[in-house]
Amino acid sequence: MSPLTLWPATASEQAARIDMLFTGLLVISGAILLLVAGLLLVLCARYRRGSAAPRGDLPDFIRRDVEIGWTAATLFLALFLFWWAGATQLRASDPPAGALEVHVVAKQWMWKTRYPNGAREINALHAPRGEAMRLMMTSQDVIHSFFVPAFRLKQDVLPGRFTEMWFRATKPGEYRLFCAEFCGTDHARMGGTVTVMEPEDFARWVAAQPQEEDLPGEGAALFTALGCSGCHAAASAVHAPVLAGVYGRMVHLADGRTVRADEAYLRDSILQPKRDVVVGYEPIMPSFDGLVDEADLQRLVAYLQSLRGEAAR
Ligand code: HEC
Ligand SMILES: [Cu+2]
Structure with a gap:
């Protein structure tokens, strides 16, 4: 990812959903902005000092219906946005059954990952494309935060407690992993690479890792x-x-x-x-x-x- 990329890679199902939500919110708020700014300009011109536009009371039905109309419309719009964002978020916290489980331990200043067969890595995570992977995460010292922008996922990792996160990667490639919670001197360098591979390649890769006892x-x-x-x-x-x-x-x-x-x-x-x-x-x-x-x-x-x-x- 070059520093000038405006839109980070979209490499998980969640990323696609978050992007849709983001675009939706942008379009809706953009439309409201245009409407309000447009009305402002039109009304400024129409009711400028000295114009002949009528300035008497509005008919009652307009006052009532317009009031009810815009109150109801914005209420439903807000509820819809609440539901949309909430549903997107809930999906991110509910791993499907049978997801591949990987343990992540954070410490100052590295990420340690461990696969079900005992294979381990430092500052690296490998994931099969199209398969759900669930991360059980904990920290050995202070609070860290596991952040993969290409997956649009970020989850705090706490000492003395498990937090979890899951994703289904959609595009093979290499993506950056960051720590998104300031955790000491080398916080900025606490990162790594998430490598998404085709399922067959992933299976071969895991099997080839040096394995300890499970x-x-x-x-x-x-x-x-x-x-x-x-x-x-x-x-x-x-x-x-x-x-x-x-x-x-x-x-x-x-x-x-x-x-x-x-x-x-x-x-x-x-x-x-x-x-x-x-x-x-x-x-x-x-x-x-x-x-x-x-x-x-x-x-x-x-x-x-x-x-x-x-x-x-
Ligand atoms: C001195 C005896 C003793 C030792 C040693 C002991 N436990 Fe226990 N454990 C108990 C008793 C009694 C309970 C039930 C009362 C309670 O919940 O504290 C229990 C409860 C538990 C529970 C909850 C069980 C349930 O049914 O919900 C777990 C899990 C557990 N122990 C794991 C361990 C592990 C792991 C170790 C070793 C690191 C360990 N225990 C060492 C006596 C012991
Ligand atoms: Cu950290």
Whole structure:
């Protein structure tokens, strides 16, 4: 993208929708501007000092109907714009089922990405054209923001929490990735490249990456190493919930709330176990805040998510 490009590349479905919204708003506000400025000029000329134009009261029906008419018209126009923008935004926050999931960890000053098969990259993201990709993002230090102008997507990335974002790329090519939240000295250099490839090329590329053990596998090892299994194993003498199938299920909490065990819940359960205590259990689980870093947390959560299948049996 040269510095003089007025319109950045349009490389995702969301980008096309945002552009349409942007163009729509521009055309509508342009039309209103012309109408108002035009009327202003016409009326200035018509009612200039000394002109013979009639200056008496307007007939009642004009006063009433015009008032009702323009009030209703602008109300409906505003509601329509609200719906249009809202629907566009909602679509961006609702990933389709089966989207390819990539983990993103931000830190001062780089982006680390990790694919389901364990392949990792730094300051780079590869994505297949036409397939939905979902980014589960978190930060190791301060707030960053994942920004890909060609996708018209920007999402803050927070420490201690997952935020997510999804896209479906439409055009193969290389696009810039920025950090859009000032995050320290080298903020301006915190960026990278998003490479959109044809699905076959992408499959070949992922397979060719050096692979480590997969996330859930590493999580399983940590689950034992950190002593989680001492309490949570089915055969344990400690009264603790069995975690097979925990991901996605509705959990009743001791304070009467019912929450869905999503990623954020699993993560909170590990860092702040006292916050969401499962009904029927003592709050004896120790906090692992400070004992596990972001990467370990992701492994543990990935392991807990992978236990989903076993419960279904
Ligand atoms: C000292 C025993 C003990 C240890 C060690 C322990 N837990 Fe727990 N855990 C519990 C108990 C008891 C509960 C239920 C009460 C609560 O929610 O705090 C629980 C709750 C949970 C929940 C929520 C379960 C649900 O059904 O909603 C998760 C997830 C969890 N633990 C994960 C872990 C992980 C991961 C580790 C290791 C990093 C770990 N636990 C270590 C005792 C333990
Ligand atoms: Cu940053």
